[in-house]
Amino acid sequence: MQSLVNFLNNKPGKLLVAGGFLFVSSEIVYELYLWLRKAPKPKPKSCEVFFVNRRKLLHPLPSPQEFLFEHINRIVQYIDRAERSICLAMYIFTVREISEAVIRAKQKRSVVVRVVTCESMVGNEDIKVQYKYKSEHLMHHKFCLLDTEWYCGSCLIAYHIAEYGEPTKHMQHTLFDKAVLSDRAGLLERFGSSCARCQKTKSRTKSKRRPQGPNSRGEVDPLPEHGLLIAGSSNWTSPGLITHWDNMTYTSLPDMIDPFTAEFQRMWYEFNDPLDKAILKEPLYRDRKFK
Ligand SMILES: *[C@@H]1O[C@H](CO)[C@@H](O)[C@H](O)[C@H]1NC(C)=O
Ligand SMILES: *[C@@H]1O[C@H](CO)[C@@H](O)[C@H](O)[C@H]1NC(C)=O
Ligand SMILES: [Zn+2]
Numbered sequence: 330m331q332s333l334v335n336f337l338n339n340k341p342g343k344l345l346v347a348g349g350f351l352f353v354s355s356e357i358v359y360e361l362y363l364w365l366r367k368a369p370k371p372k373p374k375s376c377e378v379f380f381v382n383r384r385k386l387l388h389p390l391p392s393p394q395e396f397l398f399e400h401i402n403r404i405v406q407y408i409d410r411a412e413r414s415i416c417l418a419m420y421i422f423t424v425r426e427i428s429e430a431v432i433r434a435k436q437k438r439s440v441v442v443r444v445v446t447c448e449s450m451v452g453n454e455d456i457k458v459q460y461k462y463k464s465e466h467l468m469h470h471k472f473c474l475l476d477t478e479w480y481c482g483s484c485l486i487a488y489h490i491a492e493y494g495e496p497t498k499h500m501q502h503t504l505f506d507k508a509v510l511s512d513r514a515g516l517l518e519r520f521g522s523s524c525a526r527c528q529k530t531k532s533r534t535k536s537k538r539r540p541q542g543p544n545s546r547g548e549v550d551p552l553p554e555h556g557l558l559i560a561g562s563s564n565w566t567s568p569g570l571i572t573h574w575d576n577m578t579y580t581s582l583p584d585m586i587d588p589f590t591a592e593f594q595r596m597w598y599e600f601n602d603p604l605d606k607a608i609l610k611e612p613l614y615r616d617r618k619f620k
Contacts, residue, residue: 373553375582379403381563381575398426400570400577404473404559405430407579410552411475414441416593418470421564422446445470445596468600471563477556477590481524482517488591505595519598553581558589 384399395402401424408415408430415434422428422444434440446468480488486509496506508516561577563569580586 373550373581375553376578376580376585379561379577379579381570381573381577397571400563401426401567403579404565404570406549407475407552407557407559408434408473410549411440412438412551413476414443414474414479414556416443416445416474416477416590416597418445418468418472418593418596419565420446420467420469420471421566421569423564423566424570427565443593443597445593445600468596470596471565472558472560472589472593474586474590474593475557475559476552477558477586478525480520480526480591480594481522482513482520483522484524484526485520485591485594486513486516488587489595492588492591504599508598516598520594555581555583556586557581558586560585560589 379400381400384396390396391399405426408427411434415431417431431442431444435442489505489509496502496510498510500506502510558580559577560580561575563573563575563577569575578585
C-alpha cells in the first residue's frame with residue numbers, strides 16, 4: 330500500500346493518473362457527443378384526426394390520383410399492415426380498393442376478418458358478414474379495429490358489468506344482456522375463456538413485436554402493439570372518403586380501443602342471423618346501387 334502511494338506521488342505515477350483521467354473523460358465526452366447527435370426518433374402519435382374533404386397539400390404535388398384518394402389509401406395501407414385481426418363495423422361499404430385489401434389480408438396473410446354490417450350490404454362482398462335480418466335499427470357504426478386484443482368470454486362479461494352494470498331480471502334485455510344474465514356458459518363457449526387480457530403476463534412476453542420505426546430495409550412499420558382503431562363519421566364509400574364533410578380518428582389509445590372492441594363483440598354476438606341464399610334473392614338485395 331505504502332509503495333503504491335509512493336509510486337503515485339512520484340512523477341511517472343502522477344503522469345499515469347493524469348493520462349488515465351484524460352482518457353476516461355474524453356471517452357465520456359465522445360459518448361455524450363454520439364448520444365446528442367442522434368436525432369430524437371419521432372414518437373409515434375397515439376391519436377390522429379383527419380377531415381375527409383381536407384387533404385394534405387404536399388410539395389411536390391402527388392399525382393391527382395394520390396391526392397384524391399388520400400383517405401382511401403390511408404385505410405388501405407393500415408389494413409395491409411394488419412397481421413392478426415380486422416373487425417369492421419360499417420354501415421355502407423362500397424370502396425373496391427378497401428374490400429380488396431380486406432380480402433388480401435384474409436387470403437394472403439390469414440388475418441381473422443369479422444364484419445358486422447347493415448343488411449343492405451349482405452351479398453355485396455366476398456367476405457362473410459354478420460347482420461340482423463330486417464332489423465328496425467340501423468347498424469350505423471363506422472369503425473374498424475386492426476390487430477386489437479379480442480376479449481374472451483370472461484373478460485367481456487367483466488368489462489360490460491364494470492362499465493354498464495349487472496343486468497337484472499327486471500330489465501328489458503338485448504340478447505347479449507340476456508346471455509350475461511342467464512347464459513354465461515354460452516358466452517364462454519362463444520368467445521373462449523382465456524385471452525391475452527387475462528393472461529397478460531404470459532402473453533406480453535410471448536407476443537413480442539418488432540420495434541416501432543422504419544427499418545433499414547424500408548419495410549413498413551408494424552401496427553401499434555395493441556392495435557389501432559379507425560373511427561369516424563364516414564361511410565366507406567367514395568363520396569364518404571373523398572368529398573363529404575366528414576372526419577376520421579386513428580388511435581392506438583387503449584381507452585378508446587377497449588370500448589370499441591367490447592362493443593364490437595356485443596354486436597358480433599347479437600348480429601348472428603344466418604346468411605340464407607333465399608333471403609339474398611329478395612328485392613332488398615337485388616340490384617342495389619349505392620352512391
Ligand atoms: C352513409 O350512407 C348512407 C347510404 O348511402 C347515407 O344515407 C348516409 O347519409 C351516409 N352517412 C354519412 C355520414 O355519409
Ligand atoms: C364528425 O363529423 C360528423 C359529420 O359531420 C359529425 O356528426 C360528428 O360529430 C363529427 N365528429 C366529431 C368527433 O367531431
Ligand atoms: Zn380474458
